[in-house]
Amino acid sequence: MAKAINTLRLALLQLKGSSDKTANVRNAIIKIEKVVKDHQPHLITLPECFNCPYGTKYFREYAEQIPDGFTSQQLSKAALENQVFIVGGTIPELGENDRIFNTCTVWAPSGELIAKHRKMHLFDIDVKGGIRFKESETLSPGNEFTTFKIEGRKIGIGICYDIRFEEMARLYRNDGCEMIIYPAAFNMTTGPLHWELLQRARANDNQLFVVTTSPARDLAADYVAYGHSMIVDPWAKIIACADEGEQTVTADIDFAIVDQVRQQIPVFSQRRLDLYGTELK
Numbered sequence: 260m261a262k263a264i265n266t267l268r269l270a271l272l273q274l275k276g277s278s279d280k281t282a283n284v285r286n287a288i289i290k291i292e293k294v295v296k297d298h299q300p301h302l303i304t305l306p307e308c309f310n311c312p313y314g315t316k317y318f319r320e321y322a323e324q325i326p327d328g329f330t331s332q333q334l335s336k337a338a339l340e341n342q343v344f345i346v347g348g349t350i351p352e353l354g355e356n357d358r359i360f361n362t363c364t365v366w367a368p369s370g371e372l373i374a375k376h377r378k379m380h381l382f383d384i385d386v387k388g389g390i391r392f393k394e395s396e397t398l399s400p401g402n403e404f405t406t407f408k409i410e411g412r413k414i415g416i417g418i419c420y421d422i423r424f425e426e427m428a429r430l431y432r433n434d435g436c437e438m439i440i441y442p443a444a445f446n447m448t449t450g451p452l453h454w455e456l457l458q459r460a461r462a463n464d465n466q467l468f469v470v471t472t473s474p475a476r477d478l479a480a481d482y483v484a485y486g487h488s489m490i491v492d493p494w495a496k497i498i499a500c501a502d503e504g505e506q507t508v509t510a511d512i513d514f515a516i517v518d519q520v521r522q523q524i525p526v527f528s529q530r531r532l533d534l535y536g537t538e539l540k
C-alpha cells in the first residue's frame with residue numbers, strides 16, 4: 260500500500276459572488292489557475308454557493324444536475340488541466356424527483372468526481388433582531404456522510420450549518436478522518452459569535468484539522484457573508500485566516516500534528532463508551 264503523505268498544500272479561495280453564474284464560475288477557474296501557478300497546492304477549496312447568490316429564492320433558478328451541469332463540467336476540466344484536487348464549494352443541485360440540494364462536489368486531478376455531499380442539516384433559524392433563514396423552503400436535506408482520500412489521508416465533508424452538529428464531526432473522526440472541510444457562508448449575526456468558536460471546538464473535540472471556505476463579504480448582497488475562511492489545526496490553533504474580502508489563503512498541512520495531539524491528549528481512548536456513544540444509524 261502507498262505510504263500516506265505527511266504534508267498537504269491547501270489553498271482556500273474566498274471568492275466574491277454575483278448574480279451572474281458564468282462570471283462566478285469563470286472567476287473561480289481564473290483563481291484556480293493562478294494559485295496553481297503561484298503555489299502548486301494539492302487541494303483547492305471553494306465557498307458555499309459559489310456560483311449563485313445565497314438565498315432560497317435563487318436556488319431553483321441556478322440549480323444544475325451533477326455531474327452533467329455547466330459548473331460540474333468546468334470544475335472537472337479545471338481539476339484535470341491543473342492536476343489538482345478540488346473541493347468545489349457548493350452549488351444548488353437539481354436532484355431526483357425535482358428536488359434541490361445544497362451540494363458539494365469533489366474532483367480528482369483525473370477530472371473524475373470522487374465524492375458528492377448534500378448538506379445534511381438545513382439552515383433554518385430565526386434569531387430575533389438578527390437573521391431569519393429557512394433553507395427548507397426550497398431545499399431537501401442529504402442523508403449521507405461523505406469522505407474521500409487524498410494521498411492516503413481521509414477527509415470528511417460538511418456544509419456550513421452541518422458544523423453545528425458535533426455528532427457528525429465525531430462520526431467522521433470515528434471513521435478515521437484527519438480533516439473536515441466545510442464550504443460555508445456564515446453571516447453578520449452568527450459569524451462574529453460562532454464562526455471561529457465552532458471550528459476550534461470541532462477541531463479540539465475530534466483532534467483533526469477543520470477547514471472552512473466562505474464567500475467574500477459583499478455588503479450589497481441580500482445575504483452578507485462573514486468571510487474569514489480559516490484553517491484550524493488539531494490543537495485548535497488557527498493556522499491561517501482570511502479577512503473579509505476576496506482572498507486566497509494557502510497553508511501546508513502537517514498531518515504529523517494529528518498523531519501528536521492524539522497521543523499527548525488521548526481523550527479518544529479515554530471516552531467512557533460503556534456509558535455513552537455516538538453511533539451511525
Ligand SMILES: O=C(O)CCC(=O)C(=O)O
Binds near residue numbers: 307381382421444450
Ligand atoms: O449556522 C450558522 O450560523 C450559519 C449557517 C449558514 O449560513 C448555512 O448553513 O448556510
